Amino acid sequence: MTDAAAHTDDHGHDDHGAHEHHGPSLLFLAVIFVVLMFLTLVTVGVTVFDFGYQLNLVVALVIAFVKATLVGLYFMHLRWDPPIFGFTLAASLGFVTLFIVFSLIDTSEVLPDVEARAVQTASEATGQ
Amino acid sequence: MTTISADHAHGHDDDGHGHDHHGHHPAQAHHFESMEQQFESGKLGMWVFLATEILMFGGLFCAYSIYRGLNPDVFLFAHKALDTKMGAINTAVLLASSFTMAWGVLAISRGKPKLCLLMLVLTFIGGCGFMGIKTKEYYDKYTHAFVPGKANAFYNVGGAYTNPEKLQEGVGYIQYKQGHGDDHHGDDHGAHGGDHSEDDAEHGDAEHENDGHAAEAAEGGHHGDDAHDAGKASPAGVEAAEDTAHAAAVPAAPPPSVWPPKPVDHANIKTPANAAPATHPNFTRQAEEVADVSAVESLYKGAAKAQAQAGHAHYPGSPAELDPLSGERTHIFFQIYFIMTGLHGLHVLIGMGVLLWVAWLVAPHAWRMFVLASAPATVGLYFLIAGYLMGPVVWMLVFGGLCLAAAVAMVVMGLGKLDDDRPGAFSPEYYTPVEIGGLYWHLVDLIWIFLFPLLYLIH
Numbered sequence: 001m002t003d004a005a006a007h008t009d010d011h012g013h014d015d016h017g018a019h020e021h022h023g024p025s026l027l028f029l030a031v032i033f034v035v036l037m038f039l040t041l042v043t044v045g046v047t048v049f050d051f052g053y054q055l056n057l058v059v060a061l062v063i064a065f066v067k068a069t070l071v072g073l074y075f076m077h078l079r080w081d082p083p084i085f086g087f088t089l090a091a092s093l094g095f096v097t098l099f100i101v102f103s104l105i106d107t108s109e110v111l112p113d114v115e116a117r118a119v120q121t122a123s124e125a126t127g128q
Numbered sequence: 129m130t131t132i133s134a135d136h137a138h139g140h141d142d143d144g145h146g147h148d149h150h151g152h153h154p155a156q157a158h159h160f161e162s163m164e165q166q167f168e169s170g171k172l173g174m175w176v177f178l179a180t181e182i183l184m185f186g187g188l189f190c191a192y193s194i195y196r197g198l199n200p201d202v203f204l205f206a207h208k209a210l211d212t213k214m215g216a217i218n219t220a221v222l223l224a225s226s227f228t229m230a231w232g233v234l235a236i237s238r239g240k241p242k243l244c245l246l247m248l249v250l251t252f253i254g255g256c257g258f259m260g261i262k263t264k265e266y267y268d269k270y271t272h273a274f275v276p277g278k279a280n281a282f283y284n285v286g287g288a289y290t291n292p293e294k295l296q297e298g299v300g301y302i303q304y305k306q307g308h309g310d311d312h313h314g315d316d317h318g319a320h321g322g323d324h325s326e327d328d329a330e331h332g333d334a335e336h337e338n339d340g341h342a343a344e345a346a347e348g349g350h351h352g353d354d355a356h357d358a359g360k361a362s363p364a365g366v367e368a369a370e371d372t373a374h375a376a377a378v379p380a381a382p383p384p385s386v387w388p389p390k391p392v393d394h395a396n397i398k399t400p401a402n403a404a405p406a407t408h409p410n411f412t413r414q415a416e417e418v419a420d421v422s423a424v425e426s427l428y429k430g431a432a433k434a435q436a437q438a439g440h441a442h443y444p445g446s447p448a449e450l451d452p453l454s455g456e457r458t459h460i461f462f463q464i465y466f467i468m469t470g471l472h473g474l475h476v477l478i479g480m481g482v483l484l485w486v487a488w489l490v491a492p493h494a495w496r497m498f499v500l501a502s503a504p505a506t507v508g509l510y511f512l513i514a515g516y517l518m519g520p521v522v523w524m525l526v527f528g529g530l531c532l533a534a535a536v537a538m539v540v541m542g543l544g545k546l547d548d549d550r551p552g553a554f555s556p557e558y559y560t561p562v563e564i565g566g567l568y569w570h571l572v573d574l575i576w577i578f579l580f581p582l583l584y585l586i587h
Contacts, residue, residue: 026234033227037220043580044216047587053200060581067577075230076570077563082168085175092179096186100193107194 024074032074039067155558167560174564178571181475185575188468192582195464199457201450206282206461207586208302209274211265215584218261219576225254226573229566236559241490241552244562248487249502251569255480256506260513262473266466267518272301274462282458465583472579475572479565486565493550497542505535 024032043063051059073079078086153163160166196203232247273281273294281291281298289295450458488499508531515524554562 023234023237024230026231029227029230029234033223036223036227040216040219040223043585044212047585050587053204053587056587060585060587061578064578064581068574071226071570071574071577075226075573076567077233081171084172088172088175088179089182092182092186096182096189099186100190103190103194104197107197111198 023077023080029074032070036067036070039063153557163557167558167563170560170564171567174567178567181571185468185471188464188471189578189582192464192468195457195460202458202461203586205302205450206458207583208305209269209272209298209462210465210584211268211305212584214261214265215580218258219580221254221257221261222573222576225251225258226570228254229569233559233562233566236490236554236562237556239556241492241554244554245487245490245495245499245552248483248490248562252480252483252487252502252506255476255483256510258476259473259480260510262469262476263510263514264517269462269466273298276459276463276466280459280462282462284456284459468579468583472572472575475575479569479572482565482568486561489553489561492552493548494546495542497538497545501535501538501542503535504531504538508532508535 043060046059046063047056050056072086072089078089152158156163156166160169228247228250232244232251235241235243235247269275273279273291277283278290279294281289281294283290484499484503488496491499508528511524511528511531515521515528
């Protein structure tokens with residue numbers, strides 16, 4: 001809390017000066033909350049539309065990332081905090097992404113072989 | 129910790145303004161340069177812990193990704209067993225509790241401990257609401273045989289479903305929800321619950337006579353007994369393919385009559401009913417990706433998977449439409465669901481514990497026993513309500529009653545301490561536990577933000 005000093009120096013309860021809290025106002029938090037609720041409605045409502053299997057997934061994930069960013073930046077104060085906190089978060093997310101991407105690359109490389117073998121078995125069985 | 133807090137509280141007995149600004153704050157540990165450094169070191173430690181939490185959940189998200197990538201048809205089919213409305217309500221409840229948590233942190237940073245306490249209590253109630261709804265959801269999974277292990281409706285050994293009655297229950301529920309739950313999917317499966325009841329015995333037997341049917345299934349181009357599968361015979365299949373070609377946005381509804389599925393013999397896969405729609409020229413012209421799918425391959429993949437890979441969501445109405453291999457993997461969807469939501473639910477419970485602890489510290493000493501009493505009161509109410517809704521009533525009554533009695537005892541003890549005028553532990557100079565407890569709660573919310581669309585909203 002960078003404002004701890006400011007608080008102890010001038011005793012006022014409402015020192016809304018230059019040294020005011022590095023943080024959101026209540027109104028701002030409420031706006032973020034309303035936006036988050038709206039995005040929740042959107043992500044449920046958007047399933048009515050068929051953008052295709054992959055695109056619907058992308059839309060859902062984009063909305064989730066926007067919501068997560070809002071929560072992280074404003075509810076968790078990353079917007080006002082030293083960058084090292086956000087860096088810690090980003091690093092963990094980065095490693096999770098690496099983990100998932102490399103696992104999926106491996107799976108998608110091997111999958112055709114597995115399917116080909118199954119198809120061969122099936123074709124031998126049906127005589128096609 | 130408590131001694132530090134107590135000393136600290138002692139230093140701020142009138143209006144929250146410490147009298148010892150120019151010395152060290154009582155809550156400041158000697159190895160920190162300043163309160164600010166201490167606060168941010170504490171927060172950094174919390175963020176490192178949150179990073180490990182994200183890595184832990186990351187493993188589960190990885191399992192989810194691989195499994196969904198391999199079996200898109202299973203996800204389209206099995207996610208229908210989840211209740212989107214309850215999931216959405218829970219998302220809103222958790223977001224609201226995140227908001228009250230952020231409000232609580234704001235309040236204590238402005239020197240308003242009572243407002244902070246109110247917000248912490250509201251946040252705690254939000255956690256109760258989330259876990260209550262989660263309980264109802266888990267109970268629904270339990271009653272419809274979506275539990276992990278061999279009791280799962282889709283438990284499958286070598287292509288054969290081992291629980292015919294439970295399979296009936298589970299698929300009936302999914303088809304009911306497809307037909308009535310969300311009309312926007314355009315599928316109109318008349319088949320649900322009651323429709324199957326007469327056929328149960330018949331099909332239960334048919335499953336075991338599969339060997340006898342194998343030969344005619346190979347000839348007829350569809351498996352299962354003729355009367356029940358009439359709707360899936362080749363002409364209907366072609367029509368379905370044309371529907372698909374003309375209106376990709378609304379895939380042809382698979383007729384309910386494919387139910388129940390027959391066990392699949394992998395060494396000897398017969399032409400399934402869905403081979404016709406997936407390989408019909410109209411369909412393959414529509415979707416280029418499907419065009420290279422040979423007859424045998426689509427036969428292997430199943431119509432639902434072929435369509436999903438071609439970019440169209442098609443809600444399989446029964447396991448019979450799934451890739452034969454996916455049929456063996458359907459029950460794994462529920463394992464993933466239970467592990468991911470279960471671990472998340474455990475985090476909610478831990479977060480509620482943290483909230484209680486923080487609320488106890490925030491509260492003036494005269495109120496602390498009441499804060500503490502809310503723990504057994506919550507557990508007791510939970511058991512009473514759960515016992516009333518789900519049973520076993522007697523045990524739930526006994527246990528819930530004991531918890532409520534403990535809560536009453538704590539309240540009585542608290543009434544004896546009303547004249548304790550010491551204030552709560554936190555002030556604008558020092559409220560680190562509120563802040564990092566809040567960070568934990570927000571992380572729980574953050575994870576649910578991803579879990580909800582990934583598990584409940586698959587299209």
